[in-house]
Amino acid sequence: MAKKNLKAALAGHHSRKASADKAARVEDAQKRKAESIKRSVSGASARANAEKKREKKRRRLDEGEEQREGAASEVQRGKQNVSRESAVGHKPTRLFEIDDTVLLIGEGDFSFAVSLVASPHAVALQQLLATSYDTEASCYAKYSNASANVAKLREAAGRQDVVIFEVDGGNLAKHPEVTGLSKTAAKAKARGDDVRFRRSWSKIYWGFPHVGQGHADETRNILANQLALSRFLVSAASLLSVGPVPSYAQQGVAKKGVIAKSRKRAREAHDGGPLSDEEHFSDGEEDAQSDNVDEDGEGGEETTALRSEFARVPYRAPTRAGSILISLRHVSPYTAWELPKLAKSLPTLYPQLLRTAPAPPKGQHTVTTQEAADAGSYRVWRSFDFYPEDYVDYKHVRTDAKGKEGDLFKDESKASCRCWELGRSGPA
Incomplete structure (x- = not known):
């Protein structure tokens, strides 16, 4: 169990x-x-x-x-x-008015002259004379568009002498087309010169001057260009129209006392340190326009009447003080030329330049120290930014020492441009 x-x-x-x-x-x-x-x-x-x-x-x-x-x-x-x-x-600053007599110095391919007679600038062809330092043949050989531009100007003006060649900016009195004075009565009659009338210019413009002598040494290059500018300032002085100073230049004079006082205070604050040339010569910086013409460059019935008068009697300057306009790149070495300083102290500085600068090309007139003293000094009426794009089809061409054509405005530095307007201060 x-x-x-x-x-x-x-x-x-x-x-x-x-x-x-x-x-x-x-x-x-x-x-x-x-x-x-x-x-x-x-x-x-x-x-x-x-x-x-x-x-x-x-x-x-x-x-x-x-x-x-x-x-x-x-x-x-x-x-x-x-x-x-x-x-x-930007607001373009008008260089020329409808009644200005305009003398252009040192044109390259004459594209600037062509742009001036087009809207909105509308400079009267009867009041314009465009000149080149080159011979006509060498100008056409250097600049590909020169021949076409000269043909445009001559056809529009109906005469050949709206453009002339072989004009030295340092010896303008040599050319009867510039002075309006022929050497003989026969030439005067053929040219239509009025023996009672010597031509004067209310605006003489030199755009982007450069001697182009190819000096390797920078100091010699600066001196050569300063000498060229000085020769031009002396040569042009007696050709400028006379009369009242334009309102925008008078504004610069009115402000001069205030500016001087502020600069004195600045010097005292800096223990009497010297002012730079740019500070010292910036008087009259104005972008003012003349009252003579509307902003679009047209003046209606008044403009039409003026053009008719110019066609009847060309190259009659307005009764106001004339001026010189010079445009430069606002970059070295151009700033080293010290244009405002040259203009203000021309009688004093010219003898020094004559001793130290390289000799000008053979055959050029040597301006004497007495001629520089007679020309006297200049005052900066205004300075302003210059915009090449404001001038249709303007292409500033230049040639280097080897004759190679180039465009100044396509340089890598893309530097701005500046225009200086200078009026005479009187003999030294």
């Missing part, structure tokens, strides 16, 4: 153990299945997350590209805006 009970107990134990083992295996299988499902779900989720990350990255890249393209477009639009502002973002 006892054995039977033991046997039954063992059988029950084995049965329970087998059931427990089976349950454990089932549970283990379920766990593995659950983990497998979990891993599968996790893997899918991870892949989904990875895909999301990749998609997000792609979107960022696309957005970045769009932003770069947008920025590039903005830059381009900005450049276009700057370009437009460069063309119209």
Whole structure:
């Protein structure tokens, strides 16, 4: 009986153990299945997350590209805006009025002269004389557009002598076309000169002068150009019209006392330190316009009447004080020429230049120290920014010492340009 009970107990134990083992295996299988499902779900989720990350990255890249393209477009639009502002973002300063007699010195391809007789400048052809230092043949050989521009001017004027060649700015009195005085009565009659009338000029303009002698030494180059400017200032002095000083130049005179006082205070504040030439000679910086002509360059019936009078009697200067205008790049070495200082102290500085500067080209008239003293000094009426783009089709061409043509305004430095207007102060 006892054995039977033991046997039954063992059988029950084995049965329970087998059931427990089976349950454990089932549970283990379920766990593995659950983990497998979990891993599968996790893997899918991870892949989904990875895909999301990749998609997000792609979107960022696309957005970045769009932003770069947008920025590039903005830059381009900005450049276009700057370009437009460069063309119209300043108020042009009128150099010449409808009644001015205008003498142009040192023209290259005559594109500046052509631009002046076009709107909005509308300089009267009967009042204009454009000159070149070169012979006619050498001018055409140097500058590709010169022949066409000269032909335009002569055809529009209906005469050949609206343009003349071989004119030295330091010896203007040599040329009857400039002075209006012929050497003989026969020539005077042929030229239509009025013996009672000597020509005078209310504006004499020299745009971007340069001797072009190719001096390697910078000091010699500066002195050579200062001598050329001085010769011109002396030569032109007696040809300027006389009369009242224009209102914008008078404004400079009126302010002179106030400016002098402020400069005196500045010197005292700086223990008497000297002023720079730029400070000392900036009197009269004005962008004022004359009252004679409307801002668009037209004057209506008055302008028409003036043109008719000019056609009848050309080269009659207005009854106001004449001036010299000189445009220069506002960068070295041009600033080292010290144009305002030369003009103000011409009788004093010219003898020094005559001793120290390289000799001018052979055949040029040597201006004497007495002639410089007779010419006297100049005063700066105004100085202002000069914008070549204000003059349609104007291209300032120059040649180097080897005769190679180039464009002054396409230099890498892109420096600004400045125009100085000078009026006579009187003999020294």
